[in-house]
Amino acid sequence: MRQSDSHVPHEQLVYARWLERATRAGFAALTVAFLVYAFGVVEPHVPLAELPALWALPVDQYLAASGSPSGWGWLALVGRADHLNLAAIAVLALVTICCYARVVPLLVARGERLHAALALAQLAVLIAAASGVLSVSH
């Protein structure tokens, strides 16, 4: 244990351990997925050469012009290089959810009901955002 660890609550150290592992996995996935995409190892859904004509459009027009899905629709296209990158980005965006989910039982076990409730509420907000129910297309 490091010198400063004695002042650091147990759940914070557990959070840090999960954060480190999940973040490393996310960055490794993103780097590999981007190399696959940029070097043309796997075909993308939207050809790279066509992107310059599309990326200046507002997102709704971009989706319509490129035939790209919104919400979780990208999962059906995860075999394409650009959507494989979205999967890696999704891993990074799931890291915080995993870490909060890990500390909730620790807080409950220690009888810290207020902080457990805060962590549960945070988890609910993050899961609602990740589920896509809040991101209704206009």
Add this chain to the structure above:
Amino acid sequence: MPRAALLLLGLAWSFPALAADAGATPWWVWPIALFAVSFALGVVAVLAGVGGGVLFVPIVGGFFPFHLDFVRGAGLLLALSGALSAGPTLLRAGFASLRLAMPLALVGSITSIAGALAGLALPAHVVQTALGVTILAIVVLMWSAKKSEYPEVAAPDALGAALRLHGIFHDPATGRDVDWKVHRTPAAIAAFAGIGVLAGMFGLGAGWANVPVLNLLMGAPLKLSVGTSGFLLSVIDTSAAWVYFHRGAVLPLLVAPSIIGVMLGARIGARLLRVAPAAMVRRLVIALLLVAGARALLKGLGIWS
């Protein structure tokens, strides 16, 4: 360092000309340019103690051909990546406090979702103009904000005490153990509600606002405020990033080279921390923000398209 600044500004200035003829420029020029600019921003951001997102969104939004919807999505993911990387070290060393962050992150993440939804619903020129005004306000804040190493907190407020927002901060620089507690918790929660809206709407990491609220308003020690601010970004930006993600406003060709560039740049910046003149780097960042903020404002108003 002045040479790096000139290079960064020169690069940024050459992009509008290329961007105007984006169709004729090969696609691969842009990820390479994004990597170069993000790398430089990563170096500068670490040295100046700001998140990369606050520099990335106005600079890439102002000088690159991508629509602001995609730039804001990338800005959030950029800030999120930096926060995720720094998080384990900050939490283990006690430079960030999970308990202090929890109630503020909850409020900030709820309002960041609202900010992201509002930002994606508003016309681009309105968001661009508001972004310019916000960045120029950040310049004023950065120029004028004071800091307090160990603020005096006579007594914790009732909410802060109920949430047990106190602890012991071990400062390795001095070897001191500092008992800390906070006050004005309700006002800080209200401030984080506003910070969340701005973070979600403009895709900015909000370290520039988090630190003054934690340090000056709540009275947390400066180093704990900086560390906890970094951790808060990982929660607040995650919520807003999912909104952009589900709306389709995440362009891998923009996001991936930017994240990789800023992460590598941040590592170099961390190594340069001992030798780089902090005051000059801070002035450089303020100058960059001033130019990028003015560009965003004028672009939004249709004066400098």
